[in-house]
Amino acid sequence: xxxxxxxxxxxxxxxxxxxxxxxxxxxxxxxxxxxxxxxxxxxxxxxxxxxxxxxxxxxxxxxxxxxxxxxxxxxxxxxxxxxxxxxxxxxxxxxxxxxxxxxxxxxxxxxxxxxxxxxxxxxxxxxxxxxxxxxxxxxxxxxxxxxxxxxxxxxxxxxxxxxxxxxxxxxxxxxxxxxxxxxxxxxxxxxxxxxxxxxxxxxxxxxxxxxxxxxxxxxxxxxxx
Amino acid sequence: xxxxxxxxxxxxxxxxxxxxxxxxxxxxxxxxxxxxxxxxxxxxxxxxxxxxxxxxxxxxxxxxxxxxxxxxxxxxxxxxxxxxxxxxxxxxxxxxxxxxxxxxxxxxxxxxxxxxxxxxxxxxxxxxxxxxxxxxxxxxxxxxxxxxxxxxxxxxxxxxxxxxxxxxxxxxxxxxxxxxxxxxxxxxxxxxxxxxxxxxxxxxxxxxxxxxxxxxxxxxxxxxx
Numbered sequence: 001x002x003x004x005x006x007x008x009x010x011x012x013x014x015x016x017x018x019x020x021x022x023x024x025x026x027x028x029x030x031x032x033x034x035x036x037x038x039x040x041x042x043x044x045x046x047x048x049x050x051x052x053x054x055x056x057x058x059x060x061x062x063x064x065x066x067x068x069x070x071x072x073x074x075x076x077x078x079x080x081x082x083x084x085x086x087x088x089x090x091x092x093x094x095x096x097x098x099x100x101x102x103x104x105x106x107x108x109x110x111x112x113x114x115x116x117x118x119x120x121x122x123x124x125x126x127x128x129x130x131x132x133x134x135x136x137x138x139x140x141x142x143x144x145x146x147x148x149x150x151x152x153x154x155x156x157x158x159x160x161x162x163x164x165x166x167x168x169x170x171x172x173x174x175x176x177x178x179x180x181x182x183x184x185x186x187x188x189x190x191x192x193x194x195x196x197x198x199x200x201x202x203x204x205x206x207x208x209x210x211x212x213x214x215x216x217x218x219x220x221x222x223x224x225x
Numbered sequence: 226x227x228x229x230x231x232x233x234x235x236x237x238x239x240x241x242x243x244x245x246x247x248x249x250x251x252x253x254x255x256x257x258x259x260x261x262x263x264x265x266x267x268x269x270x271x272x273x274x275x276x277x278x279x280x281x282x283x284x285x286x287x288x289x290x291x292x293x294x295x296x297x298x299x300x301x302x303x304x305x306x307x308x309x310x311x312x313x314x315x316x317x318x319x320x321x322x323x324x325x326x327x328x329x330x331x332x333x334x335x336x337x338x339x340x341x342x343x344x345x346x347x348x349x350x351x352x353x354x355x356x357x358x359x360x361x362x363x364x365x366x367x368x369x370x371x372x373x374x375x376x377x378x379x380x381x382x383x384x385x386x387x388x389x390x391x392x393x394x395x396x397x398x399x400x401x402x403x404x405x406x407x408x409x410x411x412x413x414x415x416x417x418x419x420x421x422x423x424x425x426x427x428x429x430x431x432x433x434x435x436x437x438x439x440x441x442x443x444x445x446x447x448x449x450x
Binding site for chain 1: 265266267269270271345346347351352354355356357358359365368369372393400401403404407408409410411412414415417418419424427428431434435437438439440441
């Protein structure tokens with residue numbers, strides 16, 4: 001599954017007939033072109049013209065769907081979230097694998113996805129999160145909600161792993177899931193910077209290796225509060 | 226120590242007299258203003274005019290020091306690297322603390338640094354790393370070298386912690402240091418997105434908690450190669 005497989009319905013406009021099929025196709029071309037440029041270069045560096053040229057859509061058609069670039073950005077976030085949830089759940093819900101093997105399979109699939117594009121495209125959510133200081137403020141809640149959704153999905157599988165004895169009882173699956181997503185966005189950033197898979201592999205391996213361990217006495221050091 | 230404390234010499238130009246004191250002050254104002262805007266909004270979203278206005282420096286003076294925005298960006302990376310190394314080593318080289326307490330003190334200081342600016346400013350290196358797809362290609366090596374320098378400094382302290390029994394022998398300090406910096410950049414990104422310290426605290430606490438543990442049997446799951 002790649003960005004080219006992103007499909008979903010264009011929003012219906014009040015007081016108009018339902019969107020015609022060719023309209024839906026135009027909408028999807030815009031979103032797909034947007035995702036390509038936004039994951040590769042970010043929001044601030046990408047002008048609407050670049051997206052319109054890539055999608056072969058005239059400016060007038062763009063404004064049929066989106067009042068402005070910001071509304072387009074939010075639609076791109078929603079599309080990316082849905083696309084990525086499907087990608088993630090194909091592995092996290094794979095009952096043929098033990099829970100932690102599903103996590104490893106997801107990480108490997110995410111790596112393969114980056115490799116297909118020469119590690120030039122990152123995660124839309126991480127890209128926009130990093131740029132947030134220069135973005136429309138209404139993006140913030142969308143980005144946080146997306147990450148929390150992904151974390152909740154991972155936490156469910158980690159809880160299952162703990163129930164089955166793959167993760168030590170002293171761990172908190174929700175904290176682990178948050179740690180994974182915090183670090184994974186950093187790993188995607190670094191993989192894009194280095195143009196290679198090493199940061200993704202190192203982070204996933206270190207994350208998984210810590211799960212079935214026993215603390216020796218007290219925690220060695222805690223953060224000052 | 227804050228960005229306002231960044232000081233270092235302007236580069237000397239061949240065939241001219243050594244830079245006069247007022248020139249050095251201008252150079253430093255430019256770099257400081259650049260760091261403020263680049264850490265808050267990123268490279269693509271920040272125009273030279275914004276930096277010149279902030280620094281109260283006319284465009285002509287800018288070109289006395291920098292042939293273009295790209296050269297300015299690289300000088301900002303070098304300044305930030307030096308600034309951050311000093312900040313880091315104040316804690317990592319603090320012999321009055323046990324090695325892992327130094328790491329925790331560094332994380333707390335980095336959090337305090339973000340808190341001072343309402344969690345609006347991230348790490349210049351993480352910001353630019355994320356934007357790399359839209360940046361001058363020559364930034365890439367500078368950014369990677371900076372992260373590798375920071376990792377090496379952390380690895381030395383983690384090695385010391387292992388020698389003193391704070392970290393289990395099965396860990397590899399260099400891998401741990403890389404995992405920390407991969408994840409920490411993700412935590413800074415997330416803290417900026419959420420405008421709060423929770424991601425930094427969670428990541429640091431989870432990272433430190435795993436260090437003095439014993440694996441139960443084999444690693445629970447390894448990454449497919």
